[in-house]
Amino acid sequence: MSHYFITGASSGIGAALAKKCLAAGNSVTAVARRADRLAALGEGHDGFHAAACDVTDAAALAKSIRKSIAKLGGIDCAILNAGMYEPQDSTAIDPSIYARHMDVNYMGVVNALPSIVDNMLESGRGQLAIVSSVAGWRGLPRAAAYGPTKAALISLAESMTFDLAPRGIDIKVICPGFVDTESTAVNDYEMPHLISAETAADEILAGLKTDRFLIKFPRKFARSMNMLRWLPDRTYFRLVGARTGFPQR
Numbered sequence: 001m002s003h004y005f006i007t008g009a010s011s012g013i014g015a016a017l018a019k020k021c022l023a024a025g026n027s028v029t030a031v032a033r034r035a036d037r038l039a040a041l042g043e044g045h046d047g048f049h050a051a052a053c054d055v056t057d058a059a060a061l062a063k064s065i066r067k068s069i070a071k072l073g074g075i076d077c078a079i080l081n082a083g084m085y086e087p088q089d090s091t092a093i094d095p096s097i098y099a100r101h102m103d104v105n106y107m108g109v110v111n112a113l114p115s116i117v118d119n120m121l122e123s124g125r126g127q128l129a130i131v132s133s134v135a136g137w138r139g140l141p142r143a144a145a146y147g148p149t150k151a152a153l154i155s156l157a158e159s160m161t162f163d164l165a166p167r168g169i170d171i172k173v174i175c176p177g178f179v180d181t182e183s184t185a186v187n188d189y190e191m192p193h194l195i196s197a198e199t200a201a202d203e204i205l206a207g208l209k210t211d212r213f214l215i216k217f218p219r220k221f222a223r224s225m226n227m228l229r230w231l232p233d234r235t236y237f238r239l240v241g242a243r244t245g246f247p248q249r
C-alpha cells in the first residue's frame with residue numbers, strides 16, 4: 001500500500017482523490033486550510049494525516065510534510081492539486097488578484113517540492129503529479145489570472161523531469177477539462193463536457209498507472225482543446241471568441 005500526499009484535499013478533485021485512495025487501503029496525507037473538512041475525510045481511517053496548512057506558507061508546509069513522513073512513512077505519490085480560480089475581466093486589472101493566483105497555484109506547488117523531492121531522492125523512487133489545466137495550453141477568456149499559473153506549472157514539470165526522472169522520480173502533469181467543483185461553480189456559462197470530481201479522480205488514478213507524462217481528460221474535450229493549440233493566432237482568437245461570447249473583429 002502506498003502513501004499519497006494530496007494538497008487541496010478538502011473539496012472537489014482533491015477530496016475525491018483522497019477518498020478513493022483511502023478506500024483502496026492506502027495511507028493519505030491531506031493538505032488544505034479547512035481543518036474540519038479534512039477531519040471528516042479521515043474519519044475511520046488509521047492511515048490518515050490531516051495537515052491543515054496554507055500552501056502559500058512555505059515553512060508551515062515543509063513542517064507539515066516532515067510530520068506526515070514521520071507519521072505515515074515516505075511519500076510514494078504526491079499530487080499537488082491545491083488551487084484557486086477567479087474569472088477576470090482584462091479591461092479592469094487588479095495585480096493583487098494575479099499575484100494571489102501565482103502564490104496559491106504556482107508557488108503553492110513549488111513550496112511543497114523541496115521536502116517531497118528530498119524524500120523521494122532518498123528512497124530513489126516516487127511519483128510527483130502536478131495539477132495544471134487545459135487552460136494552461138492557450139489563453140482563454142476570463143482566465144488571464146488563472147491560465148498563466150497553469151502554463152507555468154507545465155513548464156515547471158517539464159524542466160524538473162530532466163533532473164529527476166533519471167533519479168527515479170516519475171513526474172506527471174494533469175490537465176483536466178471542466179470538473180464540477182466549488183471552483184467552477186462561479187462560472188456563468190455552460191461548461192462543455194463537464195465531469196464530476198469522482199470521474200476526474202478516476203481519470204487521474206488511472207493516468208498515474210501509465211507511463212504517460214501528460215494526463216488529460218475528458219478525452220473528447222482534451223482532444224478538441226489540443227487541436228486549438230496548433231491553430232494560427234487569428235483563427236484561434238476568432239474561433240474561441242465566437243464560441244465563448246467574446247466575438248473578435
Ligand SMILES: NC(=O)c1ccc[n+]([C@@H]2O[C@H](COP(=O)([O-])OP(=O)(O)OC[C@H]3O[C@@H](n4cnc5c(N)ncnc54)[C@H](OP(=O)(O)O)[C@@H]3O)[C@@H](O)[C@H]2O)c1
Binds near residue numbers: 008033
Ligand atoms: N474544476 C475544474 O474544472 C478544474 C479544471 C482544471 C484544473 N483544475 C484544478 O484542479 C485543482 C483542484 O480544484 P477543484 O476544481 O477541485 O476546486 P476546489 O473544490 O475549489 O478545490 C480547491 C482545493 O484547493 C485548496 N486550497 C485553495 N487555496 C489553498 C491554500 N492557499 N492553501 C491550501 N489549500 C488551498 C482548497 O482547500 P481550502 O479552501 O480548505 O484551503 C480546496 O481543497 C486546482 O488546482 C484547479 O486549478 C480544476
